[in-house]
Amino acid sequence: MTLAASPIRYPDVASRTVMTRRAWWLVALNFLIPGSPQALAGNRRLGRFGLGATLALWTLALVALALWLFWRPVILTVFSMSWTLWVVAALLVFYAVLLVVLTFDTLRLVRIVKTAPSARGWIAGLTTLVMIGLSGSAAYGAYVATTASGFLSDVFIAGPSVPPIDGRYNFLLLGGDAGPDRDGLRPDSITVVSVDATTGQAVTIGLPRNMEDVPFNEDSPLAAVYPEGYGSIDGCEVDVCMLNSIYTEVELMSPEMYPDAESQGSEPGIEAMRDAAEAITGLPIQYYALIDMAGFQQLIDALGGVTVVVPEDVPIHADETFTTVAEWIPAGEQHLDGYHALWYARSRHGTSDYDRMARQRQIQEAVLAQFNPGNVLSKFQEIAAAGSQVVKTDIPQSMLGYFVDLAGKTKALPITDVPLVPDNDVDPEDPDYDYIRQLVQQAVFPPTEEPAEG
Structure with a gap:
């Protein structure tokens, strides 16, 4: 009765045909639903843990897919934050390790010496390839996530969002x-x-870059120095008084005009160019x-x-x-x-x-x-x-x-x-x-x- 009810957990070990068929089922289940081989034929506690992790991963993937299809800015915002990417990297490392553990345990449950000799190499080789593919992909995803997090932290600043102006x-x-x-x-x-x-x-x-007599709005610190336009009256502090010289002059000669520039992720020369471009x-x-x-x-x-x-x-x-x-x-x-x-x-x-x-x-x-x-x-x-x-x-x-x-x-x-x-x-x-x-x-x-x- 037990043998008939649970052929995967209690197989006929004397039959190489049964054991070979069982082995392929376990290998396929480990690929499709990690944790299910353990739940069916091995340590049920490990199986429940593996199945829970698999279902959690599927749920997260479905939520991400729904957000991508219907609320794309939300998913893009979530995955463009450094701390989120570190969380993603940690989860991917966890899944990479879990898949290795589950795959080796699946090979143990297969009892490969009981399978047909002609199938043993294929069973072991395919199982190993699946493990490398799944775990390697998760590990590479973790590497990409950490690299992206470092890139975002290096390039972009931490600050609040601002609304558009005139749409x-x-x-x-x-x-x-x-x-x-x-x-x-x-x-x-x-x-x-x-x-x-x-x-x-x-x-x-x-x-x-060679625009001359560049104006500045009244609230720009450069408006007081060049009220009629950049270099239009008595020249400027650098060799030529063109638009792109504004950056050089302020950055090298008078960075104190923009004391808050660096704390806001900018430079005095860049802020001067922003003032010029706005005017x-x-x-x-x-x-x-x-x-x-x-x-x-x-x-x-x-x-x-x-x-x-x-x-x-x-x-x-x-x-x-x-x-x-x-x-x-x-x-x-x-x-x-x-x-x-x-x-x-x-x-x-x-x-x-x-x-x-x-x-x-x-x-x-x-x-x-x-x-x-x-x-x-x-x-x-x-x-x-x-x-x-x-x-x-x-x-x-x-x-x-x-x-x-x-x-x-x-x-x-x-x-x-x-x-x-x-x-x-x-x-x-x-x-x-x-x-x-x-x-x-x-x-x-x-x-x-x-x-x-x-």
Whole structure:
């Protein structure tokens, strides 16, 4: 009666056919429902513990799936917090160890010497492969979680979320290009990105680095020093009085103008650039991101390069004077490594600043397009290590989930580009800032069409 009722717990050990069939059942159950082999054929206490852990994991996975499908910003916010990732890592390590314990115990319960000789190697080998696959995946997930937690802590600040202004979030993106021929860093790529907080529709405003007579709003500490615009009366404290020189001047000469910058995750020079960008565009800027262009090279290498269509041959310079050509990046579709992508974005020989701005946007867009889950996960360690050296920002971790979800909407929509260049009737050497603010307002808040009467 007992034998008939419990063939897995009390099998006919004299029958190799029965024991082989039983072994395959136990191996399959260990893979499908860890803990069930112990509950059916071994230590019931261990089995209940394993089943409870398995059901808890399934429940968490189903909750995460439901949140991903119906409340995506919530799940993204949860998994963009450092402490949450450490909890996830601890749980994954626990499951990795538990699966090893349960698998070895399953092999014990199989009684492999009682199975058919031809099946023993397959049973042992498949069980081991399943254990390595499941436990290894959990262990790798724990490693990714801890690496991501460190990356988030290094790059993003701890701070409260802030609401959008006029329904939009505005970001200042600075591409910093420090070099041996200059004092400190100067942002050679300056862009304001305005994103609709609901739809994700984005407008990018490209600010040439050589804009002159840059204004400041009345509440900026620089307004008292340059009431008629940056360097417009008696010059400035650095060699040239252009937009990107504002960062250098404040950072090196007068950081006391912004005493709270560092405590808020920023720098005096960055805050000065934020003030300038706000006055130029007429948009309040909630957050900034500074990208080290030299470090950008490491990020592109970590991604495995970037593919762009080069409209015409672009030179790579042999020195920092940007006059001697070492080699050329030929026209056509090119897959560039970090070194060549960086030079493609910063090359000056025989070209204009406006051409550079267009190439920089092209590289940025190509890199963003390559950020997909498969690419990022397969090279996560390299990307995280490069990213922590490339990016500095005051975006708080509490906003990451929301912004990641918003960025997904942005990628699905066309982006409106407003470059402040001569082709757009803007003269950087003698800019009409009233006209510039009008251009920006028309792009960011386009007039709604009135329905036709009748």
